[in-house]
Amino acid sequence: MSDLQTATQREACDELRELLPAFGLGAADPDEATWVKSRLADCPEAAQELTAYAALAEVMLYSAPPVRPPAYLAERLRAALAQAQHRPEPAVDRPQRRWLASRLPALAALALAVLLLAGGLLAAQVAGLRSQQRELAAQVERQSALLAAVGEGTYLRVTLPAGPAGEAAGAEATVICDPERSVGVVYARNMPPLPAGQAYQVWLIRGEERTSAGLFHVSEEGRGLLTFQAPLPMRQYDSVGITMEPATGSPAPTTSAVVRGPLYGQEY
Amino acid sequence: MTDPVGDPRSPTDQELVHRITQSDEGALMLLYERYGGQVYSLALRVLRNPALAEEATQDTFLKVWHKGVQWSPSKGLFSSWLLTVARYTAIDHLRRERRQVLSRTTPPEVAPWASARLPSVDTPRWQDGQVLRTLMEQLPAEQRTVIELAFYQGMTHSELAEHLGWPLGTVKTRLRLGLQKLRSLWQEATQR
Structure with a gap:
């Protein structure tokens, strides 16, 4: 190699070394990065x-100031995993999840309101619910401090009567939602015990269309709770039904309703 | 590989990743218990918004759920791979939201959402990172600014120049000098 070539190469290397810090951090512009890689x-x-x-x-990845994540984040992840098990992509798209995340306190308020409906039986209910319900109730308790910040809402509260499959047990469910929003809570009582591998699935009914709002299990006392997010504002739905389905959920109801009733017309 | 929890009975990261490939949700939740705080801390540092940081944290672990098999010990520490995923996930959120940093001068330590501090994470890497953060405070403000924007917001030279309103050459110089000095400080600190 000639002296000229050596000098040229040295200059190129010097120029390269000037870009290395930024390249190592990922801050080089694309053309710079390409050039660095080539040299x-x-x-x-x-x-x-x-x-x-x-x-x-x-x-530097480890240099962020340490902050503890909120306790409910683990539950959110667990719920998202459950959805991911059923579908290739998360069932709730980003804007919806962002919307949901920003309203967790309101959801907590809704859920707590439902629990309070049972009249002071919160502790007993929590103890009786299966793990998913226990964790949700715990989440509600953890978030209760935020309730003071949640303003009064104009929520719809409807009690749904037993359907054909729930009459013998005297099943019923309460739905609380804001008609103008797409979140709500279903609190079911006196539900028949679930066989192994089964779960209750909540259906939002709009004409002939049935949209799943989610799955829940029930305690030994037949109580179950589900907070859900609907694709549309709740005023778009006519009624709500609950059926017994495989634990992984069904695309449409496959059994008779355990609980079923209109959302509007009996508001109190 | 160093066991991050120090308990020989605890499954290693590699074992947990293997279990995740077999759709073991419990394994992912164990990884969340182990690294959720670090991921959330990094996401919050990038996004400066707790709700968005929660979303980015969740998305990071869902990526592990779907793509965990992409990591192997040959790629280095699992925690570094995970935090790299978290960093890019958070930066993606940041770009999507078109949010700019709320205040470049407000350190997260005094931000109102930072009241719930993460208990000390007893891993050498985490401790290294915390040392590095203190070393960054020794840099001139303009050098620290470009480094933080480049790292936490994923900005390149041109983007930094546009964002800061500085000449491109000035940005390049300040970033280079800042990183050179930080590297020097880091070497001094680790060789003591």
């Missing part, structure tokens, strides 16, 4: 230096 093989010392900057960037 690294010619400058062994630069490659070594890049390793040091990449290591620095790795340590």
Whole structure:
């Protein structure tokens, strides 16, 4: 290699080394990054230096001020996982989840209101519910401090009577929702015991269309709770039904309703 | 690989990732218990918004659920891979929301949502990161600013110049000098 070539290469390596810190951090512009990658093989010392900057960037991943995530985040993740088990992609799209996340306190208020409907039996209910319900109730309790910040809402509260499959047990359910929004809570009572591998599925009914609002299990006393997010504002739905379905859920009801009733016309 | 929880009876990250490939939800929740705080802390540092940080944290672990098989020990520490996923996930959220940093001068430590501090995470990497953060405070403000924007908001040279209203050459110089000095400080600190 001639002196001229050596000098040219040295200059290129010097130029390369000037870009290495930014490249290691991922801050080089695309054309710069392409150029760096193309030149690294010619400058062994630069490659070594890049390793040091990449290591620095790795340590920076751990440099955020430590903050404890909210306790309910684990439950949210667990719920999202349950949905991911059923569908290739999360069932709730990003804007909806963002909307939901920003209104968790309101959801907690709704859920707590439902629990209070049982008249002071919150502790007994919590103890009797299966793990999912227990965790949700715990979430409600954790969020109760936020309730003071939640303004008065114009919520619809409707009691749904037993359907053909729930008459013998005297099943019923209360739905609380805001007609102008797409979140709500279903609190079911006196539900027949679920066979293994089965769950109750809540259906939002709009004409002939049935949309699943989610699955829930019940306690030994037949109580169950579900907070849900609907695709549309609740005023778009005519009625709500609950059927017994496989624990993974069904695309449409496959059994007779355990609870079923209109959302409007009996508001109190 | 270092066991992050220090208990030999605890499953290693590699074991948990393997269980995730077999659709073991419990394994993912164990990883969340182990690293959820670090992921959330990083997401919150990027997004400066608790609701968005929660969403980014959840998305990060869902990516692990769907793509965990993409990690292997040959790629380095699982926690570094996870935090890299978390960083890009949070930056994606940031870009999607078109949110700019709320205040470049307000350190997260005094932000109102930072009241619930994460208990000390007893891993060498985490402790290294906390040391590095204190070292960054020794940098001149303009150098620290470009480094933080580049790392936490994923900005490139051109984006930094546009965002800060500085000449491109100034941005490049400040970023380079800042990182060179930070590297030097880091080497001094770790060689003591």
